[in-house]
Amino acid sequence: MRVLAVGAHPDDLELLCAGTLAKYASLGHHVTMCHAGLGDKGHFHIPNDELSAIRRKEALNSAEQIGAESVCLGLPDCEMFVDRPTLVLFMDMIRTAEPDVIITHSPTDYMPDHRVVSQLIFDASFHSTLPNFKTGVPANKQVTPVYYMDTIAGVDFAPTEYVDVTEHLAKKNEMMLCHQSQVVWLKEHDNLDVLELIDTSAEFRGLQCGVPHAEAFTQAYRWTRLRAERMLP
Numbered sequence: 001m002r003v004l005a006v007g008a009h010p011d012d013l014e015l016l017c018a019g020t021l022a023k024y025a026s027l028g029h030h031v032t033m034c035h036a037g038l039g040d041k042g043h044f045h046i047p048n049d050e051l052s053a054i055r056r057k058e059a060l061n062s063a064e065q066i067g068a069e070s071v072c073l074g075l076p077d078c079e080m081f082v083d084r085p086t087l088v089l090f091m092d093m094i095r096t097a098e099p100d101v102i103i104t105h106s107p108t109d110y111m112p113d114h115r116v117v118s119q120l121i122f123d124a125s126f127h128s129t130l131p132n133f134k135t136g137v138p139a140n141k142q143v144t145p146v147y148y149m150d151t152i153a154g155v156d157f158a159p160t161e162y163v164d165v166t167e168h169l170a171k172k173n174e175m176m177l178c179h180q181s182q183v184v185w186l187k188e189h190d191n192l193d194v195l196e197l198i199d200t201s202a203e204f205r206g207l208q209c210g211v212p213h214a215e216a217f218t219q220a221y222r223w224t225r226l227r228a229e230r231m232l233p
């Protein structure tokens with residue numbers, strides 16, 4: 001399978017679904033990790049340009065841990081909108097990735113950029129199948145199933161699907177640690193220990209489905225996006 005995971009910022013996938021991505025990769029599936037935003041506003045002291053460059057390196061490094069492809073759409077943080085140019089940008093990214101399954105933010109997420117990306121993925125993965133919506137990249141053949149990853153601390157998220165990530169939690173932590181700038185920022189700005197959050201969330205979701213550690217998802221339960229076989233690993 002070709003798996004496309006799309007987060008708003010360079011560390012979102014690591015925080016919310018990296019165990020599942022590591023599992024996909026270990027099973028031999030092709031994984032593309034895309035961050036829509038530059039990650040240019042997530043720091044107290046480092047200027048935007050400098051921070052974007054640091055965070056791009058962190059994302060590449062993290063993707064490398066599981067042999068995934070890393071893509072950045074180059075949007076400034078907190079300046080992401082559902083408009084035509086951004087929709088086309090997302091369409092081209094999806095058309096190029098040719099995914100069998102897409103994972104992205106939940107529409108119930110707390111962060112405005114996350115919610116915008118969730119909407120853009122839903123819209124663009126439909127429009128990307130229309131050959132007459134010409135963008136310069138050939139249209140996809142089918143509307144891709146979309147899964148929404150957990151929210152931070154599971155707030156307003158009632159999972160319908162679980163992935164056992166017990167054997168991939170160490171890899172998830174390694175990937176998160178590639179984002180050193182954010183480990184520091186999240187502690188300073190949100191008083192959040194990310195590794196603790198990853199561990200507690202995985203244990204809690206595991207408790208719900210009878211395994212030591214799990215990640216949780218919901219599905220975009222919409223016509224043309226459903227499949228007879230299970231798409232999550």
Ligand SMILES: [Zn+2]
Nearest residue numbers: 008009012111
């Ligand atoms: Zn984010």
